[in-house]
Amino acid sequence: MTSPLLSVIIPSWNRAGWICDAINSALLQGKPGSIEVVVIDDASSDNTAALLQQIYVEHIKAGQLIYRKLEQRKGCGYARNQGVALANGKFLAFLDSDDIWLPGKFAAELDIFTRFPQAQVVISDSLSFAEGKANQQSRFEFNGLKTACNSNECWLDECDWLWTNCENSIATCSMTLRRDLLPLLGLPLFADDLISCEDWELELKLYQYCRVRVKPVLLAHVRSFDDATRVERAAANKPRTLKQTQSLLQNRRTVMERTRLLPHLSKKLHQEFERMRKRTELQLDELASG
Structure with missing residues (x-):
């Protein structure tokens, strides 16, 4: 599998209402396979996990969306670092879950x-x-x-x-x-x-x-x-x-x-x-x- 050009790291905590806007704006930055989105869920208590599994099932299967949920809330700095560790892209960028590109x-x-x-x-x-x-x-x-x-x-x-x-x-x-x-x-x-x-x-x-x-x-x-x-x-x-x-x-x-x-x-x-x-x-x- 070819490595993506860009890894977009999104930390999130209880942002089910906004995170899809962020993910979509990241995925639209390039052709399929060139953009990798890494979502680190900072122990959300809302339906973020179920929502992403439902909407982005094909992206997850294709490796275009990586989702990890932390067991305990650690803060956005820790979450971003976990995303960096999982990233495969030549370039790294960071997008908060309520922001859009x-x-x-x-x-x-x-x-x-x-x-x-x-x-x-x-x-x-x-x-x-x-x-x-x-x-x-x-x-x-x-x-x-x-x-x-x-x-x-x-x-x-x-x-x-x-x-x-x-x-x-x-x-x-x-x-x-x-x-x-x-x-x-x-x-x-x-x-x-x-x-x-x-x-x-x-x-x-x-x-x-x-x-x-x-x-x-x-x-x-x-x-x-x-x-x-x-x-x-x-x-x-x-x-x-x-x-x-x-x-x-x-x-x-x-x-x-x-x-x-x-x-x-x-x-x-x-x-x-x-x-x-x-x-x-x-x-x-x-x-x-x-």
């Missing part, structure tokens, strides 16, 4: 990997939706990357973009990387001891150690719903609770404590990282005294 996403990325063999990672733009209502800005517009790259495809190290600011992160579903990067990045790929910021920690690795090509084109929709699946994070159109805010800041601090920026990076990137570190500590102190 737009048609042609992987074709656009594959074109870049073909034109630039030295490219190891491609990142692209996304648009967030809360309960179906779109944000006014895309992710690249919000985090300054669209301005930094002058709306043109380019190398990340050519952009004056402060990616060492955690609020400038991109959507996890907007990064695609070569699978042969895993030895360089180290395993597990995602931190499995965090319930947030695990994606930013991976970004910090990618941007420092890899050749990253920026594609400032909207290729994904990041959707959130108030469906009781975001226990640790704010639900759609709702502010974070005190506990959620504290958890986010603690995880952010953990990432910064164990990240050592490479010395050759620009002074601005180092300064922004230190500014975010001090700001995070101050916010945690304010909450504690509060």
Whole structure:
């Protein structure tokens, strides 16, 4: 059996109402056999398993959809790592179970990997939706990357973009990387001891150690719903609770404590990282005294 070009890893917990949208948007990215979808069910208590077995029975038989259910809930970082271990594709990408890719996403990325063999990672733009209502800005517009790259495809190290600011992160579903990067990045790929910021920690690795090509084109929709699946994070159109805010800041601090920026990076990137570190500590102190 020929290995797929792309493995799409989807962690899911009680998302039976949305996960088929994500799976379908992934399968439509290429010809049958070229796309492999790996679903890691994080111990869901809904009917996700039965639903997927019913709808995707042929895809499962053909090996185009791999489904594994964890016995205990471990979090999205752990689930993604389990998906990485099962993946067979030349390229890896990550898609949360309530998000969707737009048609042609992987074709656009594959074109870049073909034109630039030295490219190891491609990142692209996304648009967030809360309960179906779109944000006014895309992710690249919000985090300054669209301005930094002058709306043109380019190398990340050519952009004056402060990616060492955690609020400038991109959507996890907007990064695609070569699978042969895993030895360089180290395993597990995602931190499995965090319930947030695990994606930013991976970004910090990618941007420092890899050749990253920026594609400032909207290729994904990041959707959130108030469906009781975001226990640790704010639900759609709702502010974070005190506990959620504290958890986010603690995880952010953990990432910064164990990240050592490479010395050759620009002074601005180092300064922004230190500014975010001090700001995070101050916010945690304010909450504690509060």
